[in-house]
Amino acid sequence: MYNRRAFPTKNLKIVQLSTDRVRRLTSSTLLFLTAGAMTLLGAGRLYAQQGSAEAGQAKSAVCAACHGADGNSAANAEWPSLAAQHAAYTVRQLEAYKDGQRPDPGMQGFAQSLTDEDMRDLAAFYATQPITVKGTDPELVERGQRIYRGGIAERGVAACIACHGPSGKGNPLAGYPRVSHQHSPYLATTLRAYRSGSRRSDAPLNQMMRNVAELLLDDEIEALASYMQGLN
Numbered sequence: 001m002y003n004r005r006a007f008p009t010k011n012l013k014i015v016q017l018s019t020d021r022v023r024r025l026t027s028s029t030l031l032f033l034t035a036g037a038m039t040l041l042g043a044g045r046l047y048a049q050q051g052s053a054e055a056g057q058a059k060s061a062v063c064a065a066c067h068g069a070d071g072n073s074a075a076n077a078e079w080p081s082l083a084a085q086h087a088a089y090t091v092r093q094l095e096a097y098k099d100g101q102r103p104d105p106g107m108q109g110f111a112q113s114l115t116d117e118d119m120r121d122l123a124a125f126y127a128t129q130p131i132t133v134k135g136t137d138p139e140l141v142e143r144g145q146r147i148y149r150g151g152i153a154e155r156g157v158a159a160c161i162a163c164h165g166p167s168g169k170g171n172p173l174a175g176y177p178r179v180s181h182q183h184s185p186y187l188a189t190t191l192r193a194y195r196s197g198s199r200r201s202d203a204p205l206n207q208m209m210r211n212v213a214e215l216l217l218d219d220e221i222e223a224l225a226s227y228m229q230g231l232n
Contacts, residue, residue, distance in 0.1 A: 049120060051087065056125025059118055062110070071125075072132040077183040083129035084181075086172035090123035096201035103198060131181045136230025144227025147220055157215045160224065163208075168231035175205060180231035187225035191216060 060069075063082075067073045071083035082090060096102035097111035114122075136144070149166075151159035160179075164170050168180030179187065193199035194213035202209040216224070 049116075051117065051120030051122070051124035053121075053124040053128045056121035056123070059121055060125055063122065067126075071129040073183070074132070077185040078189060079183075080186045081132070081182055082126040084131045085123075085126055085178055086170060087120070087123035087127040088172055089170070089175060089177040090126060091119045092175065092204070093201060094119045094122070101199075101203060102201040133232070134181050134183070134229045137184075137226040140223040140226040141230070143220070144223035144225075147224050148227050152215070152220070155215050158212055160228075164228075168228055179228045182229060184222075184225040184229040187228055188221050191221045191225065192218075195221075 060071075066075070066079045067082050068075075071081060071085075073079040073081050093102060094111050094114060097104060097107040098114070100108065147157070148160045148164075151157045163174070163176040164179050165176075168178060170176040170178040190199065191209075191213045194202065194209040195216060197210060197214075200207070200210070213221075
């Protein structure tokens with residue numbers, strides 16, 4: 001948790017850059033600022049077009065058979081829970097199913113039938129649903145925690161906490177999903193799909209997940225998946 005304090009504004013000054021000063025910026029600096037701005041614009045694109053949770057609930061009836069009426073899939077742990085997932089991320093995954101970056105015969109056919117508005121509405125509905133709390137295998141928690149929080153330095157595996165946060169809630173503005181309380185079997189399957197390259201929905205993030213997952217061993221994936229399932 002972070003302490004919320006009012007940001008002091010009385011000493012702030014509004015600074016305007018003159019045309020001459022802008023021209024003195026180096027081309028490399030301009031490229032850096034442009035790249036950063038484009039990244040934020042891309043990540044925040046969907047926030048400017050938020051869907052309707054009420055409309056999404058009405059449209060979610062067909063999704064309930066696999067993902068549960070409230071987005072907590074209980075029938076099969078291989079199917080992801082959608083409850084409390086960031087809306088922008090859910091939309092991006094539906095788009096990935098639709099364009100083939102995330103191959104799945106069932107989901108691809110369903111996604112093809114959705115309009116952009118449908119995707120935003122469904123995502124908005126699931127984002128409002130509470131999560132069903134899950135646990136972690138006590139035999140795997142130590143190893144999973146070590147990898148999640150510290151990575152594997154000797155093999156260049158980045159720590160998951162850097163993107164998904166200490167409690168697995170992700171970062172919606174950056175496009176990093178919530179992984180806490182997700183089914184362990186689903187998470188393990190997802191990491192293996194990234195490792196094999198069959199899942200490519202991380203393309204907007206410079207295939208970050210594929211680069212990390214290809215360095216993981218099977219037992220490390222199992223430990224990580226179990227640990228993330230129990231994150232709070």
